[in-house]
Every structure is written in structure tokens, then in C-alpha cells.
Amino acid sequence: MSLLGKILVRKREDLENNEVKKENLGIHPLVSVKAKYKELRDYILPVFGAIFLGVFIGVSAKLIMDNKEKFYSTTVNVELNEVKNEKNMKNIDNSAKETKLVNINQKNSEEKKMFTNQNVGKIEQNKIEETKIVNNDNIDERKKLIKEILNKARIKELSGDLDEALVLYKKAWVLDRKNVDILYKLAVINFKIGYFKNSIKYADEILKIKKDFIPAILIKGKAYEKLGMFSKAQTVLEEAYFYYPENKDLVETLAKLYEKQGDYLVAKDYYEVLSNMGYIEGDVGLAKIYEKLGDKKKAYEYYKKVYENPNIPDDLRIKIEQKLISLEDSDEGI
Structure with a gap:
């Protein structure tokens, strides 16, 4: 610019x-x-x-x-x-x-x-x-007291108070130690409570007084069985059977003992003895044994024999009828 x-x-x-x-x-x-x-x-x-x-x-x-x-x-x-x-x-x-x-x-x-x-x-x-x-020799008073104690013991036993009944029976036994009936009650009550060794002890006391008292032998054998001493139970019962082969309770007890142990063949022999004696328990036992042995045909025959018996109770008849139906419906048939 x-x-x-x-x-x-x-x-x-x-x-x-x-x-x-x-x-x-x-x-x-x-x-x-x-x-x-x-x-x-x-x-x-x-x-x-x-x-x-x-x-x-x-x-x-x-x-x-x-x-x-x-x-x-x-x-x-x-x-x-x-x-x-x-x-x-x-x-x-x-x-x-x-x-x-x-x-x-x-x-x-x-x-x-x-x-x-x-x-x-x-x-x-x-x-x-x-x-x-006890110290007095008055027999009448002693008998009266024993009777009173036994009455109380029976009431306790019937009411189910077995422990108290046992105490009372012992009291009565102290007053009369040779009374077989009181001793047997002691054996039975001890067995029911589960004192099997005591039951055997009182059974032995009975057999010292009366060696052929079969109820004592039976309860002794059953007590050994409960203790798991089967060989002793067999010995006691079989020795008695040798002397009393026709005693129904003895034969049946032996049959059931062998059946429980699984020795069905020996059990069968005893049930056959029972059946031959005419007891329905023998036929029922044989039917069960044959069924366990797998011989359903024989089992059916004995069940049918029992069913046809007019003297059997209704509850047993119903059970036998069910068994017959079961065997008829089985795979092998009859």
C-alpha cells in the first residue's frame, strides 16, 4: 500500500x-x-x-x-x-x-x-x-397260705403280670418244694418271660421228683432250642421218645424241631408217625414237608386229605383251600 x-x-x-x-x-x-x-x-x-x-x-x-x-x-x-x-x-x-x-x-x-x-x-x-x-408244723395253715398265694399268682399270670406271678409262685414253692405243679408253673413262667436257663433248672427239679413228667421234658427241650442248643434239645426229646413213643406232644415237638433245622426227611418220619396215630397235625406236617421237598403231587394229596376232614376248624380249612388252589395253578400241575 x-x-x-x-x-x-x-x-x-x-x-x-x-x-x-x-x-x-x-x-x-x-x-x-x-x-x-x-x-x-x-x-x-x-x-x-x-x-x-x-x-x-x-x-x-x-x-x-x-x-x-x-x-x-x-x-x-x-x-x-x-x-x-x-x-x-x-x-x-x-x-x-x-x-x-x-x-x-x-x-x-x-x-x-x-x-x-x-x-x-x-x-x-x-x-x-x-x-x-413255715417254721410251724401246722399243715392246715401252711396249705391255706399256699392256696392263697397260688390264687394271687394265677390272677397275676392271667392279667399278664408274669414277673409278679413268678415271685408269688416262688413263695408258694418255698412252702412246698416237692410240689410238681408249682415247679412246672415256675418252669413255664420262666420260659414265657425268656429265662430259658431257669426254665431248664426248674424242669430238672421236676424230673428229680417225677422223671416221666412229659411236660417238663418238653419244656426243657424247647428251652434248649431257644438257647440255640439244638443237639441238647434233640437228645432230651429223643431219649424221652424212646420211652414214650406214643406221646403225641413229644412226637410233634421232635418233628417241628427237625423241620426248623431243615432236616426234612427226619421231620417227615416223625410226621408220618403222628399221621399214623390219627392226628391231623401229622397230615398237615407231611403236606408242608412234601411241598418243601418239591413233591407237589404228594403235598396236594395230604392237603386234600386234611381239607376233607370234617373236624378241622374253619380257619384251617380256608388256609388249606388256598394251598390247594395254589398247587393246582402251579406250573407243574397236579
């Missing part, structure tokens, strides 16, 4: 600046201040409004939370008080019940003690009287 051009440009800029100054000189100073205040007001008022609203909300929330806490605290306290009151009432009731129960137990204990003392007195008195009778 030429020097003249630069001068003209500069002059034009000066003129523009002068015009701006003139314009500014024509405006009142407050006008610019008001404009700035207006701008500031438009900005500050919303800010203050927001701050006020926030403070208001915060204070309100605080008041609400305080009230809630007070409410919940009051509710919890009320509930706790109710629970405490309920517990206190229960404790009072339990205490009253316990006191009442203690009084009842104390009363029962006193009554029981009184009753026990009375019973002890009676028992002691009875023992004294029994001792006098």
Missing part, C-alpha cells in the same frame, strides 16, 4: 473512533448501570429462589424424619412394653402353676409315702406270718 493509502486508512479509523465517543457522550451513566443491574437481577433471583426452595425442602424433610423416628420409637416402645407385660403375666401364671404343682406333688408324695408305709407294714406283717407258718 502507498503512503497516501495508509494515511487515508488511518484517518478513517480516527473518524470512526470519534463517532463512538460522541455516541457515548450522549448516554447517561445510570443507563448503563441499570442495564447491568437488570442483568444481575435476572440472574440472582432464580438463584435465591432455588436456594430458598432447597432450604425449605430440607427443613420439611428433617421435620418429617424426626416425626417418623418419634412415631416408630413410640410404637416400638409400646410393643416392647406389651411384650414385657405379657412375659410378666406368663411368669406370674407359671409361678402360680409351679407353686400349685409343687403343692400337689408334695401332697401326692405325702399320700404315696403314707400308702407305702402302710403297704410296707402289711408286707412286713405278712412276712412275719408266713415265717411263722
Whole structure:
């Protein structure tokens, strides 16, 4: 640009600046201040409004939370008080019940003690009287006492109180040690309770007095069987069978003993003896043995023989009928 051009440009800029100054000189100073205040007001008022609203909300929330806490605290306290009151009432009731129960137990204990003392007195008195009778040679009094004891023992036995019956039978035996019937009762009761060794002991006592007392031999053999001493049981029973081959109970006991041991052939022989003696138990036993041996035809024959017997009980007849049907429906047939 030429020097003249630069001068003209500069002059034009000066003129523009002068015009701006003139314009500014024509405006009142407050006008610019008001404009700035207006701008500031438009900005500050919303800010203050927001701050006020926030403070208001915060204070309100605080008041609400305080009230809630007070409410919940009051509710919890009320509930706790109710629970405490309920517990206190229960404790009072339990205490009253316990006191009442203690009084009842104390009363029962006193009554029981009184009753026990009375019973002890009676028992002691009875023992004294029994001792006098035992030591006394008065046969009539002794027999009377034995009879009373045996009656009590039978009542206990029938009611199922075998332990007490055993005690009473022993008392009677002390008064009459040679009484076979009392000894047999002792053997039987011991067997029923499960005192098999004691049962054998009393059976031996019987056989010392009366060696042909078959019931004692039978219970002795059965007691050995219960103890698992099968060889001894067989010996006892077979020795007796040698002397009493026609005793039905002895033969049947031997047959069942061998059957339980799985010796079916020997069992069959004894059941045949029983059948030949005319006892239905022999026929039933043979039917079972033949069935176990796998001879269903023979089993069917004996079951049918039993079924046709008019003297068998109804429950046995029903069982035999079911057996016959079962054998008829078997694969092998009859």
C-alpha cells in the first residue's frame, strides 16, 4: 500500500473512533448501570429462589424424619412394653402353676409315702406270718397260705403280670418244694418271660421228683432250642421218645424241631408217625414237608386229605383251600 493509502486508512479509523465517543457522550451513566443491574437481577433471583426452595425442602424433610423416628420409637416402645407385660403375666401364671404343682406333688408324695408305709407294714406283717407258718408244723395253715398265694399268682399270670406271678409262685414253692405243679408253673413262667436257663433248672427239679413228667421234658427241650442248643434239645426229646413213643406232644415237638433245622426227611418220619396215630397235625406236617421237598403231587394229596376232614376248624380249612388252589395253578400241575 502507498503512503497516501495508509494515511487515508488511518484517518478513517480516527473518524470512526470519534463517532463512538460522541455516541457515548450522549448516554447517561445510570443507563448503563441499570442495564447491568437488570442483568444481575435476572440472574440472582432464580438463584435465591432455588436456594430458598432447597432450604425449605430440607427443613420439611428433617421435620418429617424426626416425626417418623418419634412415631416408630413410640410404637416400638409400646410393643416392647406389651411384650414385657405379657412375659410378666406368663411368669406370674407359671409361678402360680409351679407353686400349685409343687403343692400337689408334695401332697401326692405325702399320700404315696403314707400308702407305702402302710403297704410296707402289711408286707412286713405278712412276712412275719408266713415265717411263722413255715417254721410251724401246722399243715392246715401252711396249705391255706399256699392256696392263697397260688390264687394271687394265677390272677397275676392271667392279667399278664408274669414277673409278679413268678415271685408269688416262688413263695408258694418255698412252702412246698416237692410240689410238681408249682415247679412246672415256675418252669413255664420262666420260659414265657425268656429265662430259658431257669426254665431248664426248674424242669430238672421236676424230673428229680417225677422223671416221666412229659411236660417238663418238653419244656426243657424247647428251652434248649431257644438257647440255640439244638443237639441238647434233640437228645432230651429223643431219649424221652424212646420211652414214650406214643406221646403225641413229644412226637410233634421232635418233628417241628427237625423241620426248623431243615432236616426234612427226619421231620417227615416223625410226621408220618403222628399221621399214623390219627392226628391231623401229622397230615398237615407231611403236606408242608412234601411241598418243601418239591413233591407237589404228594403235598396236594395230604392237603386234600386234611381239607376233607370234617373236624378241622374253619380257619384251617380256608388256609388249606388256598394251598390247594395254589398247587393246582402251579406250573407243574397236579
